[in-house]
Amino acid sequence: MSIGVRTSPYWPVVSHPKLGRVLPGLVVSALGDGMSLVAVTWLALQLAPGPHRGTWVAVAVAAYSLPSAAGGVLFGRFLRGRPGAQLAGWNATLRAAALGAIAVAYALSGLTLGLYVTLLAVSSLLAAWGSAGRYTLIAELLPPVHHLPANAVLATIANFATVVGPPLAGVLIGLTNAATVIAIDAATFAVLAVTYRLAVPTGPPAEASGSSARAGFGAIRTDRTLLGLLVLSFGFFFLFGPFYVAMPIHIASDLHASATVLGAFYTAFGAGALLGGLVTGYLSRWKLWPTTIGIVLAFGAALLPLGLGAPTVLAVASFALAGAIWAPYMSTSMALFQRTTPPADLPQVLAANGSVLVLAVPLGTVLGGFVVGPLGARSTLLTCAAATIALGVVAAAIVARRRPAAA
Template identity: 65%
Template sequence: MPLQPTRLLRTSPYWPVVSHPLLRRVLPGLTVSALGDGMAVVAVTWLAIQLAPHDQRGTWIAVAMAAYTVPSAAGTVVFGRLLRGRGGGQLAGWDAILRATALAAIPVAHLFGALTIGLYVVLLAASALLHSWGSAGRFTLIAELLPQRHHLPANAVLSTIAGFATIVGPPLAGLLIAWVGPVWVIAIDAATFAALALTYRFAMSTADSHHRQEHGASRTAGFAFIRHNPALLGLLALSLAFFFLFGPVYVAMPIHITDDLHASATLLGAYYTAFGVGGLVGGVIAGHLRRWPLRATTITIVVAFGVAMLPLGLGAPVGVSLPAFALAGLIWAPYMSTSMALFQRSTSIAQLPAVLAANGAILVVAVPLGAMLGGPLVGAIGARSAMLLCATAIVTVGLTAGGLALSRRSPRPSGDQAVTEVSASR
């Protein structure tokens, strides 16, 4: 009986991932840096509140949050020629170094009395420039080190780490902000990225030795590859619509809680916690979907997520809508794992970093753009109706993608084999 848990672990789809001699050295660093980023979600906005003029706080909060993510889209193009062809560990390590350096400059400027809201936003933007390349590097590293059958469980490990950080990070940040202030929470975030950079430097130095830079490569080669690959272009379009349509929920949810339910921020926190817990469970489940047809599974996730969001838009009582939102988080979580697995098996390792960076550069603006739409949308039709419209639109997008996939399906290859063959033909 004492050996039963060990035997169960070794038969898990995650065992080849966590037992890999190189990945097991990197995963602790990834966990620590993810926790730092989870804390930064709160600290970035709170420090913006402290630095911004009182009558402009709302604007500067939005600018600061955008600066922490959106510049990665520009970095994908600006650094495309330099970074294309680099190994996954190297890309992720450089992103960690830049994050650590730029974020560390914030508490340093604070100590010298030079930290203004303008400098703060500039440093946040600088920290994000390689974010798409860093994310691409992590998923490329998986493709470099593991056979295809282990890609989905490995992707799920990364998603589960991120889900854990979104649950633990914000409340931990709240405690630390009350104790030492938001600027020092950002300092902690910088330290976690420094630790991750050291992890890549010492644990992964051998992983990139076989990769060579592709001289003369176009800055937009990743975008071009996606544009000429119908399977990947369709997947990108699906993800873009999916994330964009979820964006207005970030605006509608707080207004729905206050105006429609006449409740406090505590209930809003309960909804987000439920979503995070569901996401954590969904991340763990994702690794067990490796035998499912990935393209069909990815499309089904979109449809099921929209259905799970319907109770919020239909005005269901909290006892129904709260579990439904948790279910939505559970359904949402495997999406990144399955979609990344489709990219990993549809692209050569040499091209994968540029392709994933291009994909990330486009998707990183999807949710912010959706949130920007949320303001006028909620003002025009109300918070609950806006959420109902978004949920219905997500279901429609998923069903449309499913219909297109079926109509284009060849009578010979099917499912994921078709995706692989499209890539091979190129």
């Protein structure tokens, strides 16, 4: 048993003297963030006036994620060259302070909707830099051969949290309230910030290879490989956005089923993603570009049964398969960034990438709201699945034409 563990591709990651000390903090923080998926919306429902509850829930969800796009742009000149642990630690500190302020204001009966949304927005300002910092830390501490398994560890932690966190939040909200769950999330981010500080002491900022104008977006714009990867990722996530609108309408109107069936679909997807994340580390010997594009193609194919009106059992199984296929994408795409980008420029490039990608799913969801009406829910699902396959085909054709070096 011990030999099997030590020969696992994950062993160099979990046994690393610095990463091994960071991982428990990441698990705790991810669990807190998984709980906040429910708590943020539930507290918005509690604070919002009846006629406008839906609007305020949408605003709260947007405030908890979208400002990271602005943060990725606005803070580039101040944060470029910072080591990964420092960037990730600062994001955790800001999250802890802003979410903690929400809990304090609620306890003092001073939490208004405006203050709530403002604090959620503040908490997310450094999220793109925090994500960039985590993946930069991997590139700083591990050789390229271990990047994919390490990325997979981060993805698996996140997937685990999205499966366990929401039901745990439901229980805690029933026993206390949503603000208490947000306070717990703040505490987990504080633990993570301390973990980064103690486990990975930071040195002076590194000198980025380009000027601030070249950093981040400039580096991506002038590198065809990075630009192509960003376009592929944006299209991949954008085309999944309409599913958040079309799926519940399809289940309620086309299948005449209950919310329990919708929950079964999402649970199946999460379980598949958890399994797919665990398998990702064993793909290290696969070429990254073909694997990344293959994920796009296979994901689109796995979604086809939903749009083709397959029986519910088969559709749920195909959605679980889609989750397993989806899971490795972020790990392989991040590994491509880690291998292609000069180390000193990596935080800026990843922050720019994250600033763009955070917009993809929300924009796709907005598109879904416009097209579901004229197309119908099932046709929207089928169109998105077919478009995802087409995206993969185009990407494969471009890569084959350029014949890049194996990666």
